Amino acid sequence: MKAISxxxxxxxxxxxxxxxxxxxxxxxxxxxxxxxxVRALINHLLHVVVNFQALAAKKDSDFSTTPDRTAGDDWQALFADETSRLVEAWAAPGAEEGTTGSLGLPARTVGFMVLGDLTVHAWDLARATGRRYDPDPDVVAELGPAVEAMAPMAREWGAFGEAVRVPADASVFARVLATTGRDPGWSPR
Structure with missing residues (x-):
């Protein structure tokens, strides 16, 4: 079991x-x-990344509004900076211990929530823009069971859609995508 960071x-x-x-x-x-x-997804993902930095520090988060961070020319650098801060926040001593923020969930579960968002939304962006995205195999191995465990709660909160059926021989990542309500074969056409 690897550290969330x-x-x-x-x-x-x-x-x-x-x-x-x-x-x-x-x-x-x-x-x-x-x-x-794509713009709204990037803004959502940046908002998630910033808020989960606070959650790692056991502070409250604010998901009430999503600011447009893509308006300037430096949003890609901002994404790099904020994801670096996210990694640092989850590497801090105690980040994976206890419960986190107003969510009241185990910190490691919250860490898997942001890991799932970052991994799955990177795939979303790659699909939408015609890029290739291959998630890290170690991430997928740990994310698969975590996504399955979170799925009922995530559906209740509206974060996941209904599961999509995939063949029995689908990859672990295809099953992760399907569990979140995504069609692994999705194409913008």
């Missing part, structure tokens, strides 16, 4: 090239998340 570092390393490759003309492209285009 190690898993986040591995996911960030794979997500950053996808985010850096998003061009202005792709910001209005659809994503596998029907409620988000």
């Amino acid at each position: 190690e898993l986040l570092r591995a996911t960030t390393a794979r997500a950053l090239p996808v985010v850096r490759a998003v061009t202005a003309d792709k910001l209005t492209a659809p994503t596998p998340c029907p409620e988000y285009d």
Whole structure:
């Protein structure tokens, strides 16, 4: 069992090239998340990354509004900086212990929530922009059981859609995507 910070570092390393490759003309492209285009998904993901830094420090989070952080030219650098801060926050002593913020959930569960968001939304962005995204195998191995365990709560909160059926021989990551309500074969066409 790896530390959340190690898993986040591995996911960030794979997500950053996808985010850096998003061009202005792709910001209005659809994503596998029907409620988000690329711009809205990036803003959502940045908002998640910032709020889960606070949750790692056992502080409250504020998901009430999502600011537009893509308005300037430096949002990709901002994403790199904020994900680096996220990794640092979850590497701090005690970050994985006890309960976290107003969510009142075990800290490690909350860590897997942000790991799932970052991993799955990197795939969403890659699909939406025609990029390749291969998640870290160690991340997927640990994320699979965590996503399965969180699925009922995540569906109740509206964070996951209904599970999508996949073949019995689907990869672990395809099953993670399907559990979150995504079609692993989704294409913008």
